[in-house]
Amino acid sequence: MPLDDRDDRGEDIDPDTLQQGRPARPHANRLPRDTAQKKPTLKTVAELTELAVTTVSRALSDDPQIALETRVxxxxxxxxxxxxxxxxxxxxxxxxxxxxxxVLDPHEEILGYGTSMIRGMSAALRGTRYHLVITPHFSDTPQIDPVKHIVRNxxxxxILFSRTEAADERVKFLMEQGFPFVCHGRTELATPHPYVDYDNYAFxxxxxxxLIAAGCRRxxxxxxxxxxxxxxxxxxxxMTAVREEGVAFEISDRVSLxxxxxxxxDHVAERLAADDAPDGFICGGEVSAMAVMSAAYDTGRIIGQDVRLVAKQTSGLFDQVRPRIETIYxxxxxxxxxxxxxxxxxxxGEVPVEELQALQTV
Amino acid sequence: MPLDDRDDRGEDIDPDTLQQGRPARPHANRLPRDTAQKKPTLKTVAELTELAVTTVSRALSDDPQIALETRVxxxxxxxxxxxxxxxxxxxxxxxxxxxxxxVLDPHEEILGYGTSMIRGMSAALRGTRYHLVITPHFSDTPQIDPVKHIVRNxxxxxILFSRTEAADERVKFLMEQGFPFVCHGRTELATPHPYVDYDNYAFxxxxxxxLIAAGCRRxxxxxxxxxxxxxxxxxxxxMTAVREEGVAFEISDRVSLxxxxxxxxDHVAERLAADDAPDGFICGGEVSAMAVMSAAYDTGRIIGQDVRLVAKQTSGLFDQVRPRIETIYxxxxxxxxxxxxxxxxxxxGEVPVEELQALQTV
DNA sequence: ACATCGATTTATAACGATATAACTCATGCG
DNA sequence: CGCATGAGTTATATCGTTATAAATCGATGT
Incomplete structure (x- = not known):
């Protein structure tokens, strides 16, 4: 790899950083003396060192064929x-x-979601030749559009992406193209593919x-x-848990995360007002958990007493939400x-796909 | 502009989308017949039409010099x-x-922040030749690093960015370079620059x-x-408001947004426990507002009765937070x-900088 | 008939890097 | 003394596009 252009070590102090009145001219020379009227290229360096462009290129990529002294x-x-x-x-x-x-959907539910994930990715990429860029995608267009665009252009x-579907078009497409990717969540396709998933079954x-142990019966x-x-x-x-315990349950079909x-x-409030109101809620996301809490409040229920709630926690939000609820991180x-x-x-390089799969335990 | 490559109109139905067992080969041909073993270029089109590459290039960019029929x-x-x-x-x-x-800092406070902003930007860019990409930046490195990187490479x-500082290095740098940008928030530099800001004074x-009208006295x-x-x-x-009204006040110096x-x-809880406890809070962000609410709860205060809170609202979060608080959007x-x-x-093109400045009223 | 013009089309040369193959030139060996 | 060896360097071609200048050709005007 040529010059490490990733970390801008701050060694070039602009002396004219304080000159305010000066009109902005395109790409003004950064160096005190007018060494570089325009951007230096390999040719510039070649002329300076009296070597061929090729040599400079190889030297910068630390080709062992080039004499060490020349490289330096x-x-x-x-x-x-x-x-x-x-x-x-x-x-x-x-x-x-x-x-x-x-490829990220800046969806409402995304709150802490994207943030933490991006943080982790940036950390893993730090020190490599790769840069992370985020391509926003909105759910009003097919999920595959930005992926196709990235591959074709x-x-x-x-590519990294989340919100993986059981029959995910993106996975199919990327596998066909042989384009490297890892997604958050698995598909149910026959072909194995790289992924990182969280054990949502266990969650x-x-x-x-x-909830049942705490006394909830519906x-x-x-x-x-x-x-x-x-x-x-x-x-x-x-389903496994409620069947094992034999308690009543409902799975919301009118609303989703x-x-x-x-x-x-509104839906939860309606259910809470009914005779057969549930007394225990499970939310796989933070926004929906907030909605359940407000519904409980609005119908006069006290969380932790009248009703209970377990939510998935992905950010620091619930540290500040009162009354405290049970969360699984x-x-x-x-x-x-x-x-x-x-x-x-x-x-x-070629790696067996099994080594590209990871499941996070709860 | 050549072919509009932005919207992947989904006209190419892969017939082998269901073939699972097939090993992924790099860039498999997408078309039924093996027309394209490799990616088509201008040359491909030139050969097909028996025109010169140049002509094809110009035709695709709708050069009026090229006969209309040829263009079609x-x-x-x-x-x-x-x-x-x-x-x-x-x-x-x-x-x-x-x-x-x-360039976005996926900071905790960012919650709805980034999301909505990205949404707006994407909307404005839709239909133009431009794509939005997000470069994440973390506050543990100088703000200017990613900006320099983008300009140099x-x-x-x-460039678009937020969290503008009074003497923002990024603004200085970009003005010097004559590199197009708009930032969210103004600087206090002498040189005028493009920006979009919210009237935080009014907020x-x-x-x-x-708060004062509602009876708060500190x-x-x-x-x-x-x-x-x-x-x-x-x-x-x-300051203007509290001076006009002559009420007591404090500006937190121990914590910020x-x-x-x-x-x-913890800090707010401490202050609430004191003899001279404040009874009205103003938060310029959602995370801090949540923290104030939890502090009030933890010290037995009821929001809206014992203490009041006005927060800046940038997402839908507060729609679900109870008790409801006053927000300014x-x-x-x-x-x-x-x-x-x-x-x-x-x-x-050249536009006077005054036309590149906008202030959102509350 | 010949220069000129307008409407099209095209050849050529970049942009800045790297892969490939070829070139130097001193050294070692038979 | 001639030739293979190999370390070090270099020339050339190419990636796919576009800016520039030039070429083509029938039609027009004098």
């Missing part, structure tokens, strides 16, 4: 003129972008057991929309770290 | 083979990236007036860290829309 000299010259390789040219020639793209060398199993669970694989996992864990929070609140920063790590591993 | 023919042929211009090559040749970069044609002025405001310009605005609005929410809660989606629009205007 070139590296020094390159740094002197502030040479940075042109990403576009590198990309055109090599087909590599040095970019990893996270080679906007990245690898709702444990949540249900906990459980209500709000699931993700059915197309997401983890909806099945959550349902399954929930992705519903507007007002809709969730999903470490999304770790998930992000893992996803990026597995992607790197995958791009590093 | 070329466009058709390009579509037939699924031609998409190579971004890297375009970028190398033209120096344009067709990318706009939002020409990772984008324009805290109105918040304070409202106001407590939690400000952003002092380096951010809007900290000054908020302070000023607050960026403090960990636990720290805010800041429309971040609109801010994002505006920022992107002003950036486009700026990149479109």
């Amino acid at each position: 000299r070139v590296r020094q010259a390159a740094e002197d003129v502030g040479y940075l390789p042109d990403r576009a040219a590198q990309r055109l020639r090599t087909g590599r972008t040095n970019v990893i793209s996270l 080679r906007m990245a060398d690898g 709702s199993y444990r949540a249900a057991k906990s 459980l209500f669970i709000i699931l993700p929309p059915a197309q997401f694989t983890f909806a099945h996992h959550m349902r399954h864990g929930f 992705d519903s507007k929070s007002d809709a969730i609140r 999903e470490d999304l920063a770790e998930a992000g770290r893992l996803m990026a790590a597995l992607l790197l591993k995958q791009m590093g | 023919r070329v466009r058709q042929a390009a579509e037939d083979v699924g031609y998409l211009p190579d971004r890297a090559a375009q970028r190398l040749r033209t120096g344009r990236t067709n990318v706009i970069s939002l 020409r990772m984008a044609d324009g 805290s002025y109105r918040a304070a007036k409202s 106001l407590f405001i939690i400000l952003p860290p002092a380096q951010f310009t809007f900290a000054h605005h908020m302070r000023h609005g607050f 960026d403090s960990k929410s636990d720290a805010i809660r 800041e429309d971040l989606a609109e801010a994002g829309r505006l920022m992107a629009a002003l950036l486009l205007k700026q990149m479109g």
